[in-house]
Amino acid sequence: MNENSLIRLSIFFGVFSLMALLELAWPARHAALKRRYRWQANLSVVVIGAIIARLILPATLAGVAIFAQDNQLGLFHHLVPPPWLAIVLGVLWLDCVIYWQHRLFHRVPVLWRIHRMHHADSHVDTTTGLRFHPVEIMLSLGIKAAAILLLGVPALAVVIFEVALNAFSIFNHSNIRLPQNIDDKLARLVITQRLHRIHHSQYAAETNSNFGFSVSWWDKLFGSFKARAQQPDENLDIGQQQYPPSKYNSSLWRLLTMPLDKPATDTKSAAYNAIDDSQK
Secondary structure, three states: OOHHHHHHHHHHHHHHHHHHHHHHHOOOOOOOOOHHHHHHHHHHHHHHHHHHHHHHOOOHHHHHHHHHHHOOOOOHHHHOOOHHHHHHHHHHHHHHHHHHHHHHHHHOHHHHHHHHHHHOOOOOOOOHHHOOOHHHHHHHHHHHHHHHHHHOOOHHHHHHHHHHHHHHHHHHHOOOOOOHHHHHHHOOOEOOHHHHHHHOEOOHHHHOOOOOOOEOHHHHHOOOOOOOOOOOHHHOOEOOOOOOOOOOOOOHHHHHHHHHOOOOOOHHHHHHHHHHHHOO
């Protein structure tokens, strides 16, 4: 294991352990299922995704950046900005790409069927931030690799981005609730737990908001930011109606086969939209 991998794993386990302990001590919401049923499948999906990612891209995304540098591929290798500026712009570029990738996975029906597995979790906690279908992992790797090659993102920017992406995903999925005044101030810059739970709402109008994994400014800039849900955070309906809480719907096999399911009629979204329209 090289030094970069060791640093990334140390930060990953450090953030995961910290947020898991915080949500254990001060949970914002109580799950309908015991933790072991969800965690076994969620963490198994993480392992499968990591193995597939390593098989598809043994050199990792940082290796793609090094390849681009060695072959002078990408805009930065022709404009030659200062190294610090290339790193800052590279991280911002990748984060913006992930924001639009996330919106795309909600917009395109076939991609939503893959991404839906993430939203089908009946409870949102640290493991939900890692629960993505292996097919989505593969597609995301391809999108990020293309973005790196297009701009010629430096390898250091890629490492910073990947570490931040994993850390923020664990952070904003964790089952804690910040005091409202702190949450509102923090939400000016980053996606908080409460804001991301809105994204996991069963109502489509709320699910299709707050797409950012880290900062909140992409949502504000591109018109997808939602500061409050129709329901209070304590009672917010989370997950997908099609997948009510059960041991079966939380099993590894069920998670892997969810993209094969046909979409269900979302009656709650229809009801929400009716309320929303009446208030216009």
